[in-house]
Amino acid sequence: MFVKPFAYAAAGSVAEAASILRAHGPEARILAGGQSLLPIVNLGLAQPRVLVDLGRASGLDGLERANDTLVVGAMVRHRTLETSAEVASSWPLLAAAIRHVGSPRVRVRGTLGGSLAHADPAAELPLAMLVLEATYDASDGEHVRNLGAEGFAVSYFTTTLAEGEVLTAARVPALEEGVGWGFHELSRRAGDFALVAAAALASCRDGVVDWIRLGLGGVGERPVRCPVFEKASAGASIDGLEALGDTIVQGLAPPDDTAAGGDYRLRVARVLGLRAAIDACRRSIGARS
Amino acid sequence: MNEPRTTCTVTLTVNGRRVTRSAPAHVTLLRWLREAGVVDVREGCGEGVCGSCAVLLDGQAVSGCLVLAAQVDGSQVVTASGLAGEDGALSDLQQAFLDHGAVQCGFCTSGMLLAATELLGLGEPLDRDRVVAALEGNLCRCTGYDGVVDAILAIAGGARTAKR
Numbered sequence: 001m002f003v004k005p006f007a008y009a010a011a012g013s014v015a016e017a018a019s020i021l022r023a024h025g026p027e028a029r030i031l032a033g034g035q036s037l038l039p040i041v042n043l044g045l046a047q048p049r050v051l052v053d054l055g056r057a058s059g060l061d062g063l064e065r066a067n068d069t070l071v072v073g074a075m076v077r078h079r080t081l082e083t084s085a086e087v088a089s090s091w092p093l094l095a096a097a098i099r100h101v102g103s104p105r106v107r108v109r110g111t112l113g114g115s116l117a118h119a120d121p122a123a124e125l126p127l128a129m130l131v132l133e134a135t136y137d138a139s140d141g142e143h144v145r146n147l148g149a150e151g152f153a154v155s156y157f158t159t160t161l162a163e164g165e166v167l168t169a170a171r172v173p174a175l176e177e178g179v180g181w182g183f184h185e186l187s188r189r190a191g192d193f194a195l196v197a198a199a200a201l202a203s204c205r206d207g208v209v210d211w212i213r214l215g216l217g218g219v220g221e222r223p224v225r226c227p228v229f230e231k232a233s234a235g236a237s238i239d240g241l242e243a244l245g246d247t248i249v250q251g252l253a254p255p256d257d258t259a260a261g262g263d264y265r266l267r268v269a270r271v272l273g274l275r276a277a278i279d280a281c282r283r284s285i286g287a288r289s
Numbered sequence: 290m291n292e293p294r295t296t297c298t299v300t301l302t303v304n305g306r307r308v309t310r311s312a313p314a315h316v317t318l319l320r321w322l323r324e325a326g327v328v329d330v331r332e333g334c335g336e337g338v339c340g341s342c343a344v345l346l347d348g349q350a351v352s353g354c355l356v357l358a359a360q361v362d363g364s365q366v367v368t369a370s371g372l373a374g375e376d377g378a379l380s381d382l383q384q385a386f387l388d389h390g391a392v393q394c395g396f397c398t399s400g401m402l403l404a405a406t407e408l409l410g411l412g413e414p415l416d417r418d419r420v421v422a423a424l425e426g427n428l429c430r431c432t433g434y435d436g437v438v439d440a441i442l443a444i445a446g447g448a449r450t451a452k453r
Contacts, residue, residue, distance in 0.1 A: 007293035008314035008359045016291060024293070031360070038317070038355045039336035050293045051314075055360055079349070103426025104404070106337060108349045109356065190425045191338070 018141030022164040032114030068174040074113025093181035097128035103191040119153040122193040122218035131215040153222035180283025182276035198272040202280035248273035297359035304371030319353030340427035343400035369399035389440040393432030415445040
């Protein structure tokens with residue numbers, strides 16, 4: 001490995017991190033868990049001049065329930081979410097998505113904020129947050145903006161965070177009683193990023209869909225919701241969802257890349273999207289019976 | 290104000306021994322350890338996938354190539370050689386790896402041992418699927434995984450010396 005040397009700063013606070021970022025411009029990067037950034041640094045794909053470590057910054061590792069919202073500090077490690085009884089019981093979609101993130105070693109070090117800000121279009125957590133309709137706190141050290149998960153990622157590895165702004169927490173609404181979830185992904189090796197991932201929430205009564213939220217990762221430059229399917233499925237019977245499969249991928253045109261062709265991704269997205277939606281419906285019915 | 294530094298002095302407790310070294314700020318824990326003479330930690334892929342650079346950092350297995358030494362100043366690190374007794378006697382787990390043919394070229398073995406050590410330390414009931422899931426991030430390119438899984442299950446089942 002031929003890493004271009006960089007300088008390192010352990011920020012004691014978000015304000016300090018933001019000020020170092022401002023002082024060094026775009027060649028300074030936040031180092032959160034390092035499980036996405038350090039691989040691309042090791043491979044020479046990113047050549048930051050300064051890494052600003054949030055590992056010793058105060059106030060970023062809280063995991064707490066405030067009313068019906070889970071507030072997750074940006075430096076909360078995946079392992080903490082994976083083993084949280086609160087997350088397992090009230091945010092099961094998040095718990096399911098976490099189990100697909102990297103290997104056990106990645107989950108020990110990787111952080112929620114790092115994963116969200118890195119914005120890999122095939123990453124599981126940004127997809128789960130999109131479907132859960134989470135919001136993110138972004139701080140420049142003085143002011144905090146609250147950003148919706150929808151629209152946060154604008155393209156590959158690109159978010160609406162401004163220069164010098166730090167993602168500090170995610171706020172995840174709890175599911176209402178009787179809402180079901182589904183999560184499926186296909187990857188070539190265990191622990192890889194998904195070729196395609198699908199996440200769904202659904203509310204069903206008496207075999208009829210009240211509403212479904214469905215999102216896909218790995219099908220383009222950022223995770224997306226499936227608005228045509230969501231609209232078409234409202235009022236449908238669960239047995240009738242299969243016939244709506246084509247609407248899941250309507251408007252999507254994933255590019256070919258070294259891992260898979262775009263047409264293959266579309267076919268996988270249709271299948272996994274349906275499975276996730278149907279799982280969510282069945283769990284909703286199960287919770288109400 | 291914490292100005293960015295290009296050199297960091299880092300103190301770690303490595304296999305029970307306190308080590309302090311100065312190194313460039315971009316040096317990974319993997320390189321820091323190897324330059325300190327701890328060469329049972331090995332570089333494979335450099336992107337956290339293969340597991341041959343795994344170490345126990347404060348009791349949890351992490352990829353040495355995806356952690357900067359500067360990030361973990363003050364931590365406890367255990368490598369595979371730290372699992373053996375002070376007299377060099379193999380631990381039960383290490384002996385079980387030998388007994389079950391879990392080692393061929395040995396390049397991945399250190400990481401496998403550490404993943405297994407973390408898993409066994411959790412004290413959960415283990416079955417084959419759970420062991421396989423815990424080894425997800427450890428790649429072997431020669432002997433395969435069955436012997437490794439057998440060795441871990443033997444220890445989980447209470448085997449002291451599983452000689453066949």
